[in-house]
Amino acid sequence: LxxxxxxxxxxxxxxxxxxxxxxxxxxxxxxxxxxxxxxxxxxxxxxxxxxxxxxxxxxxxxxxxxxxxxxxxxxxxxxxxxxxxxxxxxxxxxxxxxxxxxxxxxxxxxxxxxxxxxxxxxxxxxxxxxxxxxxxxxxxxxxDTTPEVQDRSGARALSPFREAIRYEGISFAYADGPPVLQDLSFEVRRGEVVALVGSSGAGKSTAMDLLPRFYDPSAGRITIDGVDLREARLDSIRAQLGIVTQETILFHDTVRNNIAYGLESASEEAVRAAAIAAHAHGFVQELPQGYSTMIGERGVKLSGGERQRLAIARALLKNPPLLLLDEATSALDLESERLVQDALERLMRDRTVIVIAHRLSTVQHADRIVVLEKGHVVAMGTHDQLLDQDGLYRRLYDLQFVA
Missing domain, CATH: 1.20.1560.10 (ABC transporter type 1, transmembrane domain)
Structure with missing residues:
Protein backbone atom coordinates (compact mmCIF):
# COMPACT_ATOMS: atom_id res chain seq x y z
CA LEU A 1 0.00 0.00 0.00
CA ASP A 144 23.67 15.98 -15.26
CA THR A 145 23.04 17.78 -18.55
CA THR A 146 26.04 17.14 -20.76
CA PRO A 147 27.54 20.39 -22.15
CA GLU A 148 27.40 20.60 -25.93
CA VAL A 149 31.05 21.68 -26.02
CA GLN A 150 33.56 19.72 -23.95
CA ASP A 151 37.28 19.10 -23.89
CA ARG A 152 38.26 16.23 -26.14
CA SER A 153 40.24 13.35 -24.77
CA GLY A 154 43.88 14.38 -24.91
CA ALA A 155 43.14 18.11 -25.34
CA ARG A 156 46.15 20.24 -24.51
CA ALA A 157 46.67 23.72 -23.13
CA LEU A 158 46.75 26.45 -25.77
CA SER A 159 50.03 28.34 -25.84
CA PRO A 160 49.96 32.14 -25.45
CA PHE A 161 48.74 33.85 -28.63
CA ARG A 162 51.59 34.87 -30.95
CA GLU A 163 50.64 35.03 -34.64
CA ALA A 164 47.10 34.75 -36.04
CA ILE A 165 43.52 33.54 -35.70
CA ARG A 166 42.07 31.86 -38.77
CA TYR A 167 38.49 30.98 -39.61
CA GLU A 168 38.76 28.26 -42.26
CA GLY A 169 35.61 27.28 -44.18
CA ILE A 170 33.32 27.68 -41.17
CA SER A 171 29.68 26.60 -41.42
CA PHE A 172 27.24 26.55 -38.51
CA ALA A 173 23.54 26.09 -37.73
CA TYR A 174 21.65 26.12 -34.43
CA ALA A 175 20.05 22.71 -33.68
CA ASP A 176 17.87 21.84 -36.69
CA GLY A 177 17.63 25.43 -37.94
CA PRO A 178 18.83 26.87 -41.23
CA PRO A 179 22.55 27.60 -41.74
CA VAL A 180 23.71 30.76 -39.97
CA LEU A 181 27.27 30.69 -41.32
CA GLN A 182 28.36 29.18 -44.61
CA ASP A 183 31.96 28.66 -45.73
CA LEU A 184 33.21 31.59 -43.63
CA SER A 185 36.94 32.29 -43.95
CA PHE A 186 39.08 35.20 -42.76
CA GLU A 187 42.22 35.89 -40.76
CA VAL A 188 43.05 38.10 -37.78
CA ARG A 189 46.75 38.72 -37.32
CA ARG A 190 48.32 39.66 -34.01
CA GLY A 191 47.86 43.33 -33.15
CA GLU A 192 45.11 43.87 -35.74
CA VAL A 193 41.65 45.28 -35.21
CA VAL A 194 39.22 43.37 -37.43
CA ALA A 195 35.58 44.47 -37.65
CA LEU A 196 32.60 42.31 -38.56
CA VAL A 197 29.76 44.30 -40.12
CA GLY A 198 26.52 43.44 -41.84
CA SER A 199 22.78 43.60 -41.47
CA SER A 200 21.00 42.02 -38.49
CA GLY A 201 20.99 38.25 -38.79
CA ALA A 202 24.09 38.16 -40.97
CA GLY A 203 25.89 35.89 -38.46
CA LYS A 204 28.29 38.37 -36.84
CA SER A 205 27.63 37.42 -33.21
CA THR A 206 27.58 33.72 -34.05
CA ALA A 207 30.97 33.99 -35.74
CA MET A 208 32.33 35.66 -32.61
CA ASP A 209 30.75 33.09 -30.26
CA LEU A 210 32.65 30.30 -32.00
CA LEU A 211 36.02 31.69 -30.89
CA PRO A 212 35.54 31.08 -27.12
CA ARG A 213 33.86 27.80 -28.14
CA PHE A 214 30.41 28.58 -26.83
CA TYR A 215 29.57 26.43 -29.85
CA ASP A 216 31.63 24.32 -32.25
CA PRO A 217 31.27 24.78 -36.02
CA SER A 218 29.34 22.22 -38.06
CA ALA A 219 32.09 22.28 -40.67
CA GLY A 220 35.51 23.87 -41.03
CA ARG A 221 37.78 24.89 -38.17
CA ILE A 222 39.10 27.86 -36.22
CA THR A 223 42.78 27.91 -35.38
CA ILE A 224 44.96 30.02 -33.12
CA ASP A 225 48.59 29.87 -34.21
CA GLY A 226 47.71 26.80 -36.29
CA VAL A 227 46.10 24.88 -33.41
CA ASP A 228 42.51 23.73 -34.01
CA LEU A 229 40.50 25.05 -31.06
CA ARG A 230 38.76 21.69 -30.72
CA GLU A 231 42.15 20.20 -29.83
CA ALA A 232 42.77 22.78 -27.08
CA ARG A 233 41.42 22.89 -23.53
CA LEU A 234 38.49 25.24 -23.03
CA ASP A 235 39.99 26.94 -19.99
CA SER A 236 43.22 27.73 -21.85
CA ILE A 237 41.28 29.27 -24.75
CA ARG A 238 39.02 31.44 -22.61
CA ALA A 239 41.89 32.55 -20.38
CA GLN A 240 43.27 34.47 -23.39
CA LEU A 241 39.97 36.20 -24.23
CA GLY A 242 38.29 39.32 -22.92
CA ILE A 243 34.65 39.89 -23.90
CA VAL A 244 32.57 43.07 -23.74
CA THR A 245 29.04 42.89 -25.15
CA GLN A 246 26.04 45.16 -25.54
CA GLU A 247 24.13 43.16 -22.93
CA THR A 248 26.39 43.79 -19.96
CA ILE A 249 26.24 40.99 -17.41
CA LEU A 250 26.92 42.10 -13.85
CA PHE A 251 26.23 40.21 -10.65
CA HIS A 252 24.43 41.00 -7.42
CA ASP A 253 27.66 41.80 -5.63
CA THR A 254 29.95 44.71 -4.86
CA VAL A 255 31.55 46.93 -7.49
CA ARG A 256 34.95 45.56 -6.51
CA ASN A 257 33.94 41.92 -6.92
CA ASN A 258 32.31 42.59 -10.28
CA ILE A 259 35.47 44.21 -11.63
CA ALA A 260 37.66 41.43 -10.19
CA TYR A 261 35.32 38.66 -11.38
CA GLY A 262 37.43 35.57 -12.05
CA LEU A 263 40.47 37.26 -10.49
CA GLU A 264 39.65 37.10 -6.77
CA SER A 265 43.30 37.63 -5.84
CA ALA A 266 43.45 41.01 -7.61
CA SER A 267 44.71 43.81 -5.37
CA GLU A 268 42.66 46.89 -4.52
CA GLU A 269 45.22 49.00 -6.41
CA ALA A 270 44.80 46.92 -9.57
CA VAL A 271 41.00 47.12 -9.35
CA ARG A 272 41.16 50.88 -8.87
CA ALA A 273 43.60 51.30 -11.79
CA ALA A 274 41.29 49.32 -14.09
CA ALA A 275 38.33 51.45 -13.01
CA ILE A 276 40.25 54.67 -13.65
CA ALA A 277 41.28 53.50 -17.13
CA ALA A 278 37.65 52.61 -17.89
CA HIS A 279 36.33 56.00 -16.69
CA ALA A 280 34.46 54.21 -13.90
CA HIS A 281 36.36 55.47 -10.85
CA GLY A 282 34.54 58.81 -10.76
CA PHE A 283 30.99 57.48 -10.44
CA VAL A 284 32.13 54.61 -8.18
CA GLN A 285 33.50 57.11 -5.66
CA GLU A 286 30.08 58.78 -5.56
CA LEU A 287 28.32 55.55 -4.61
CA PRO A 288 27.34 55.21 -0.91
CA GLN A 289 30.07 52.69 -0.09
CA GLY A 290 32.37 53.18 -3.05
CA TYR A 291 33.86 49.94 -4.31
CA SER A 292 32.00 48.02 -1.57
CA THR A 293 28.57 49.13 -2.82
CA MET A 294 26.18 46.35 -3.79
CA ILE A 295 24.95 47.12 -7.32
CA GLY A 296 21.83 44.93 -7.34
CA GLU A 297 20.79 42.15 -9.68
CA ARG A 298 22.39 42.65 -13.12
CA GLY A 299 23.65 46.06 -11.91
CA VAL A 300 20.14 47.51 -11.70
CA LYS A 301 21.33 50.41 -9.51
CA LEU A 302 23.61 51.70 -12.28
CA SER A 303 22.94 53.37 -15.63
CA GLY A 304 23.66 51.62 -18.91
CA GLY A 305 26.87 53.56 -19.46
CA GLU A 306 28.08 52.88 -15.92
CA ARG A 307 27.42 49.15 -16.29
CA GLN A 308 29.31 49.12 -19.57
CA ARG A 309 32.31 50.88 -18.04
CA LEU A 310 32.44 48.33 -15.22
CA ALA A 311 32.46 45.56 -17.85
CA ILE A 312 35.36 47.29 -19.60
CA ALA A 313 37.19 47.65 -16.27
CA ARG A 314 36.70 43.91 -15.75
CA ALA A 315 38.26 43.20 -19.15
CA LEU A 316 41.12 45.61 -18.48
CA LEU A 317 41.92 43.90 -15.19
CA LYS A 318 42.01 40.50 -16.89
CA ASN A 319 44.44 41.98 -19.43
CA PRO A 320 43.77 39.45 -22.22
CA PRO A 321 45.77 39.34 -25.47
CA LEU A 322 42.55 38.81 -27.49
CA LEU A 323 39.53 41.06 -27.17
CA LEU A 324 36.00 40.50 -28.46
CA LEU A 325 33.66 43.51 -28.61
CA ASP A 326 30.04 42.87 -29.59
CA GLU A 327 27.93 46.00 -30.14
CA ALA A 328 29.59 47.49 -27.06
CA THR A 329 28.25 51.06 -27.51
CA SER A 330 25.08 50.62 -29.57
CA ALA A 331 22.62 51.03 -26.66
CA LEU A 332 24.18 54.16 -25.10
CA ASP A 333 23.43 57.86 -25.28
CA LEU A 334 26.00 60.15 -26.87
CA GLU A 335 27.73 61.22 -23.64
CA SER A 336 27.96 57.67 -22.31
CA GLU A 337 29.13 56.47 -25.72
CA ARG A 338 31.93 59.04 -25.72
CA LEU A 339 33.18 57.85 -22.31
CA VAL A 340 32.79 54.18 -23.18
CA GLN A 341 34.43 54.62 -26.58
CA ASP A 342 37.42 56.31 -24.96
CA ALA A 343 37.65 53.45 -22.46
CA LEU A 344 37.41 50.94 -25.29
CA GLU A 345 40.23 52.61 -27.16
CA ARG A 346 42.42 52.21 -24.08
CA LEU A 347 41.33 48.60 -23.77
CA MET A 348 42.08 47.88 -27.46
CA ARG A 349 45.57 49.37 -27.30
CA ASP A 350 48.27 46.80 -28.09
CA ARG A 351 45.73 43.98 -28.35
CA THR A 352 44.27 41.83 -31.08
CA VAL A 353 40.60 42.78 -31.44
CA ILE A 354 37.54 41.44 -33.19
CA VAL A 355 34.76 44.01 -33.02
CA ILE A 356 31.11 44.03 -34.10
CA ALA A 357 29.32 47.32 -34.53
CA HIS A 358 26.20 48.62 -36.22
CA ARG A 359 27.57 52.16 -36.11
CA LEU A 360 30.19 52.18 -38.83
CA SER A 361 31.82 55.28 -37.35
CA THR A 362 33.26 53.04 -34.61
CA VAL A 363 35.03 50.69 -37.04
CA GLN A 364 36.32 53.06 -39.73
CA HIS A 365 39.87 52.82 -38.40
CA ALA A 366 39.90 49.02 -38.24
CA ASP A 367 42.83 47.33 -40.00
CA ARG A 368 40.35 45.18 -41.90
CA ILE A 369 36.57 45.04 -42.19
CA VAL A 370 34.80 41.76 -42.97
CA VAL A 371 31.34 42.29 -44.48
CA LEU A 372 28.84 39.48 -43.85
CA GLU A 373 25.51 38.82 -45.52
CA LYS A 374 23.38 35.74 -44.75
CA GLY A 375 26.36 33.96 -43.24
CA HIS A 376 28.70 34.58 -46.21
CA VAL A 377 31.70 36.90 -46.51
CA VAL A 378 30.69 39.23 -49.34
CA ALA A 379 33.53 41.74 -49.05
CA MET A 380 36.73 42.40 -47.14
CA GLY A 381 39.09 45.35 -46.93
CA THR A 382 39.74 48.68 -45.26
CA HIS A 383 37.08 51.33 -44.84
CA ASP A 384 38.30 53.31 -47.86
CA GLN A 385 38.62 50.21 -50.04
CA LEU A 386 35.06 49.09 -49.25
CA LEU A 387 33.64 52.56 -49.90
CA ASP A 388 35.15 52.46 -53.38
CA GLN A 389 33.15 49.31 -54.09
CA ASP A 390 29.45 49.50 -54.85
CA GLY A 391 28.56 46.77 -52.36
CA LEU A 392 26.76 46.14 -49.09
CA TYR A 393 29.24 48.14 -46.98
CA ARG A 394 28.75 51.21 -49.18
CA ARG A 395 24.97 50.85 -48.88
CA LEU A 396 25.16 50.54 -45.09
CA TYR A 397 27.45 53.57 -44.94
CA ASP A 398 25.13 55.64 -47.10
CA LEU A 399 22.14 54.69 -44.95
CA GLN A 400 23.91 55.93 -41.82
CA PHE A 401 25.69 59.01 -43.08
CA VAL A 402 24.50 60.19 -46.47
CA ALA A 403 20.77 59.93 -45.74
Missing part, protein backbone atom coordinates in the same frame (compact mmCIF):
# COMPACT_ATOMS: atom_id res chain seq x y z
CA UNK A 2 2.79 2.41 0.94
CA UNK A 3 4.55 1.55 -2.31
CA UNK A 4 1.50 2.47 -4.40
CA UNK A 5 1.02 5.70 -2.44
CA UNK A 6 4.71 6.48 -2.88
CA UNK A 7 4.61 6.08 -6.68
CA UNK A 8 1.54 8.30 -6.92
CA UNK A 9 3.17 10.82 -4.58
CA UNK A 10 6.26 11.02 -6.76
CA UNK A 11 4.24 11.62 -9.95
CA UNK A 12 2.16 14.36 -8.37
CA UNK A 13 5.14 15.96 -6.68
CA UNK A 14 6.91 16.12 -10.07
CA UNK A 15 3.89 17.91 -11.58
CA UNK A 16 3.84 20.36 -8.66
CA UNK A 17 7.56 21.07 -9.14
CA UNK A 18 6.97 21.75 -12.85
CA UNK A 19 4.13 24.16 -12.07
CA UNK A 20 6.34 25.90 -9.51
CA UNK A 21 9.02 26.31 -12.19
CA UNK A 22 6.46 27.90 -14.54
CA UNK A 23 5.34 30.25 -11.78
CA UNK A 24 8.88 31.28 -10.92
CA UNK A 25 9.70 31.93 -14.60
CA UNK A 26 6.67 34.21 -15.04
CA UNK A 27 7.50 36.12 -11.87
CA UNK A 28 11.09 36.65 -13.05
CA UNK A 29 9.98 37.78 -16.52
CA UNK A 30 7.35 40.16 -15.18
CA UNK A 31 9.55 41.75 -12.53
CA UNK A 32 12.62 42.19 -14.74
CA UNK A 33 10.44 43.43 -17.62
CA UNK A 34 8.25 45.69 -15.48
CA UNK A 35 8.98 48.81 -17.53
CA UNK A 36 7.97 47.12 -20.78
CA UNK A 37 4.83 45.72 -19.14
CA UNK A 38 3.79 49.19 -17.98
CA UNK A 39 4.76 50.84 -21.26
CA UNK A 40 2.45 48.52 -23.23
CA UNK A 41 -0.35 48.63 -20.68
CA UNK A 42 -0.13 44.86 -20.12
CA UNK A 43 -0.54 44.86 -16.35
CA UNK A 44 -3.94 43.13 -16.44
CA UNK A 45 -2.69 40.55 -18.95
CA UNK A 46 0.31 39.68 -16.76
CA UNK A 47 -1.88 39.50 -13.63
CA UNK A 48 -4.27 37.12 -15.44
CA UNK A 49 -1.37 35.02 -16.72
CA UNK A 50 0.13 34.80 -13.25
CA UNK A 51 -3.27 33.88 -11.80
CA UNK A 52 -3.76 31.03 -14.30
CA UNK A 53 -0.32 29.55 -13.61
CA UNK A 54 -0.68 30.08 -9.87
CA UNK A 55 -4.02 28.23 -9.91
CA UNK A 56 -2.43 25.37 -11.85
CA UNK A 57 0.33 25.19 -9.24
CA UNK A 58 -2.27 25.31 -6.44
CA UNK A 59 -4.22 22.42 -7.94
CA UNK A 60 -1.06 20.35 -8.44
CA UNK A 61 0.07 21.12 -4.90
CA UNK A 62 -3.32 20.20 -3.40
CA UNK A 63 -3.35 16.88 -5.28
CA UNK A 64 0.11 16.14 -3.99
CA UNK A 65 -0.84 16.98 -0.39
CA UNK A 66 -3.98 14.87 -0.60
CA UNK A 67 -1.89 11.83 -1.37
CA UNK A 68 0.61 12.75 1.36
CA UNK A 69 -2.13 13.23 3.95
CA UNK A 70 -3.87 10.02 2.90
CA UNK A 71 -0.82 7.99 3.81
CA UNK A 72 -1.28 8.40 7.59
CA UNK A 73 -5.01 7.40 7.75
CA UNK A 74 -4.28 4.39 5.55
CA UNK A 75 -1.42 3.32 7.80
CA UNK A 76 -3.53 3.80 10.93
CA UNK A 77 -6.39 1.84 9.40
CA UNK A 78 -4.02 -0.98 8.53
CA UNK A 79 -2.68 -0.99 12.10
CA UNK A 80 -6.21 -1.17 13.55
CA UNK A 81 -7.09 -4.08 11.28
CA UNK A 82 -3.91 -5.91 12.28
CA UNK A 83 -4.51 -5.19 15.98
CA UNK A 84 -8.13 -6.45 15.77
CA UNK A 85 -6.98 -9.61 14.03
CA UNK A 86 -4.30 -10.21 16.63
CA UNK A 87 -6.72 -9.65 19.53
CA UNK A 88 -9.25 -12.00 18.02
CA UNK A 89 -6.70 -14.69 17.27
CA UNK A 90 -4.93 -14.34 20.61
CA UNK A 91 -8.17 -14.34 22.62
CA UNK A 92 -9.39 -17.41 20.83
CA UNK A 93 -6.16 -19.28 21.54
CA UNK A 94 -6.28 -18.37 25.22
CA UNK A 95 -9.92 -19.30 25.85
CA UNK A 96 -10.39 -22.20 23.49
CA UNK A 97 -7.14 -23.63 22.32
CA UNK A 98 -5.06 -23.16 25.48
CA UNK A 99 -1.96 -22.94 23.21
CA UNK A 100 -1.08 -19.38 24.30
CA UNK A 101 -0.56 -18.38 27.93
CA UNK A 102 -2.22 -15.11 29.07
CA UNK A 103 1.10 -13.54 30.12
CA UNK A 104 2.59 -14.33 26.69
CA UNK A 105 -0.35 -12.66 24.98
CA UNK A 106 0.04 -9.54 27.16
CA UNK A 107 3.73 -9.33 26.27
CA UNK A 108 2.93 -9.72 22.58
CA UNK A 109 0.26 -6.95 22.67
CA UNK A 110 2.65 -4.66 24.56
CA UNK A 111 5.35 -5.20 21.94
CA UNK A 112 2.82 -4.58 19.19
CA UNK A 113 1.74 -1.28 20.73
CA UNK A 114 5.32 -0.03 20.84
CA UNK A 115 5.48 -0.33 17.03
CA UNK A 116 2.35 1.75 16.39
CA UNK A 117 3.95 5.20 16.55
CA UNK A 118 7.03 4.33 14.44
CA UNK A 119 4.81 2.63 11.85
CA UNK A 120 2.59 5.69 11.53
CA UNK A 121 5.66 7.89 11.18
CA UNK A 122 6.93 5.59 8.47
CA UNK A 123 4.03 6.62 6.23
CA UNK A 124 4.88 10.30 6.66
CA UNK A 125 8.56 9.67 6.03
CA UNK A 126 7.69 7.79 2.85
CA UNK A 127 5.54 10.69 1.59
CA UNK A 128 8.26 13.25 2.36
CA UNK A 129 10.86 11.02 0.75
CA UNK A 130 8.86 10.82 -2.48
CA UNK A 131 8.54 14.62 -2.57
CA UNK A 132 12.29 14.91 -2.11
CA UNK A 133 12.99 12.34 -4.81
CA UNK A 134 10.76 14.23 -7.28
CA UNK A 135 12.52 17.53 -6.53
CA UNK A 136 15.96 15.92 -6.67
CA UNK A 137 15.15 14.28 -9.99
CA UNK A 138 14.49 17.69 -11.61
CA UNK A 139 17.66 19.09 -10.06
CA UNK A 140 19.84 16.18 -11.12
CA UNK A 141 18.44 16.33 -14.66
CA UNK A 142 19.82 19.86 -14.86
CA UNK A 143 23.11 19.07 -13.13
Missing amino acids: LSRIGRSMRRRSTRAQERMGDLTAILHETITGARVVRAFGMERFEVDRFTRVNEAFYRAFVRMRRIALAARPFSEFALVVVAMAMLWFGGREIFTGHTLAPHQFVLFVTALLTTVSPTKSLAEVSANLQQGIAAATRLFELL
